Amino acid sequence: xxxxxxxxxxxxxxxxxxxxxxxxxxxxxxxxxxxxxxxxxxxxxxxxxxxxxxxxxxxxxxxxxxxxxxxxxxxxxxxxxxxxxxxxxxxxxxxxxxxxxxxxxxxxxxxxxxxxxxxxxxxxxxxxxxxxxxxxxxxxxxxxxxxxxxxxxxxxxxxxxxxxxxxx
Numbered sequence: 001x002x003x004x005x006x007x008x009x010x011x012x013x014x015x016x017x018x019x020x021x022x023x024x025x026x027x028x029x030x031x032x033x034x035x036x037x038x039x040x041x042x043x044x045x046x047x048x049x050x051x052x053x054x055x056x057x058x059x060x061x062x063x064x065x066x067x068x069x070x071x072x073x074x075x076x077x078x079x080x081x082x083x084x085x086x087x088x089x090x091x092x093x094x095x096x097x098x099x100x101x102x103x104x105x106x107x108x109x110x111x112x113x114x115x116x117x118x119x120x121x122x123x124x125x126x127x128x129x130x131x132x133x134x135x136x137x138x139x140x141x142x143x144x145x146x147x148x149x150x151x152x153x154x155x156x157x158x159x160x161x162x163x164x165x166x167x168x
Contacts, residue, residue, distance in 0.1 A: 002045070003053040005155055010037055010057045013148075014064050026133075032106045032141040034061045038076050039102045039145070040152050042083025043092055054080035071116055078112070079105050095149045102145035103138050110134045 013033040021030050034057050041050040041057075058076025062068045083105060092101045114130050 002156060003049055003056065006037060006041065006053050007056050007060065009155070010034060010060050013037070014060060018064065026136075030133075030137060030140075031144055032109070032137055033144055033148075034058070034072075034076065035079065035106045035109050035141060036102045036145045036148060037152075038079050039083050039098070039105050040156075042080045043087050043098070043101075044156050047084065050080055050084070051077055069120075071113060075109055075112055075116075079109055082108075095146060098149055099142050099145040103142040106141040107134065107138045110137055 010033075017031045017033050037057055038054045041054055044050075045053060054076045055073045058073035061076070062070065062072040065072070083101065086101070090097070090101070092098050110130075111134070114134075117130075
């Protein structure tokens with residue numbers, strides 16, 4: 001059930017993102033809402049359900065780009081696995097830490113997407129233009145992660161820590 005809700009939320013957020021990108025006139029960058037959801041899955045979902053849902057989120061992003069290559073589903077699952085690995089060392093259950101982790105994941109995702117696109121394209125055109133939009137994309141994803149954290153917590157409250165000093 002959680003996978004269906006996350007995929008529905010992905011469709012909604014990608015639709016809003018496409019309108020916002022057009023409205024604000026971004027030509028080189030975008031608001032990476034899908035990575036925010038993949039990072040949340042990496043922190044909260046079990047490995048099998050999270051990996052399949054991350055694949056679905058990446059697939060929807062691939063379809064929304066207009067040139068489905070299979071790159072974004074691969075990168076979404078890779079980011080999910082890296083976030084799961086990092087989550088064993090870093091406790092990102094706070095809003096600010098989640099936003100920072102989403103920004104770092106967006107940075108890594110953008111660099112990997114540019115690298116693999118350059119590696120597989122003829123002539124490697126558009127790499128410099130795409131790289132110039134990465135800082136704004138990371139900043140916009142940081143703000144987005146910070147803003148949608150309460151919505152994501154309502155969808156999946158997870159296991160919160162007990163209040164300090166109160167043992168029942």
